[in-house]
Amino acid sequence: MKAPLYRAHPWHGLSAGDGAPELVTCFIEIVPTDTVKYEIDKASGHLKVDRPQKYSNLCPMPYGFVPQTLCDTLVAERAIEVTGRQGPGEVIRGDQDPLDICVLAERPINHGGILLTARVIGGFCMLDRKDETPEADDKIIAVLKDDAAFGTIEDIAQAPPALIERLRHYFLTYKEIPESQGPPRCEISRVYDRAHALDVIRRAQRDYAARFG
DSSP states (O other), X not given: OOOOSSOOOTTTXXXXXXXXXXXXXXXXXXXXXXXXXXXXXXXXXXXXEEEEOOXXXXXXXXXXXXXXXXXXXXXXXXXXXXXXXOXXXXXXEEOSSOOEEEEEOSSOOOOSSEEEEEEEEEEEEEEEEEESEEEEOOEEEEEETTOTTTTTOOSGGGSOHHHHHHHHHHHHHTTOOTTOOSSOSXXXXXXXXXXXXXXXXXXXXXXXXXXXX
8 A cells, every 4th residue: 555645734634533522633733841832834734833932831731733623603602602792892703723622641742743632621711812802712621541640530620720720821821921011812711611622622623614614
């Protein structure tokens, strides 16, 4: 058999796995040792430098996305349900990116650009005011499959509270400039459980199918 001539695109060419949404294949972009923020280049599928991390907030756990997902209309609708924001000036839209995921793991994962399998346990309903209009930018929380320390966790309520708070702090501050004026750019409206997270993933898969087929 001949090997494929080109590598599959991590967003469009890979699957979330037969076990999705409960057990998902993730593409990892950054790890806790990275002092530069990497993200997928949507056109080529290669990792690119997004920006140097100017300050001391480094991602506490491996962070990436779920293939063939998109934060668009249905994900935004779920965020509207959570926040109750649907009046004039409070329209929430999807951020048009694949669904982000952060994976709890005991052993260090030293570099990004890899695939791993993780079990979903919950997530954060996060809004990003990139252009003043709030964008749904949910963060799914999962545990590495068969992980010795976190592998038995079934729901986010069973995870160490200090670790979840560390993740919350990171996502609330990783886009902020110290001493900046005005309201915070990012807001976490709810830390949600596994059932809610599975619903968000299904919505993101349907958003992807509606956009890309």
